[in-house]
Amino acid sequence: MNVIARVWHAARNEAIKPKTYVKGETFQDFIRRVVFPASHYDLVGKTHDYSVNRQDFVESSTDPDYRFRDRESRREFYVEAKYRSRFYHGGVDWCQQYQLQRYLEIDLTTPVLIAIGIGGSASNPEYVFLFPVSGVRYTHLFPSFLRPYEIPRACIAPDHLHPLLEESSIEREPSPAPALSART
16 A cells, blocks of 8 residues: 555544544543653553554453553553543543453452543643552542542652552452352
């Protein structure tokens, strides 16, 4: 395919991309560029974008958006980034139930953090929250849940990140096996 055809296809794909995907990708870029910059965090993995999945869905795209490694501690973790332009019904619907279940399953082996941006723009949200998925049970979150997890719109310092990862680790510790009932 010649250069003009490739440019035309790329422009066409961008033009038909749903606005929600554009905002989501813009907020993901904010998370990488501002909150988890390359100067402090290695990018271990990233899900594929809309245009790639539209042509041939990549199974790993169901993982959280990013897998990072903290350069200081060498600890790896996932981050799922969600942007919402405003609160809705007194809170924020941040995912579907099946997504929450998948993130909780992944969190059993590797910490999963959720980054939610609200207000402002996807490239510069008014509020940013970062919390471990291990403590989440609902897909609709209220400001009272989010408030303690508000972070500045800047690189997250290791001394703020490590407690979040530890909180996730505590939740992942195996609980005692339930007693088995005898079957006859």
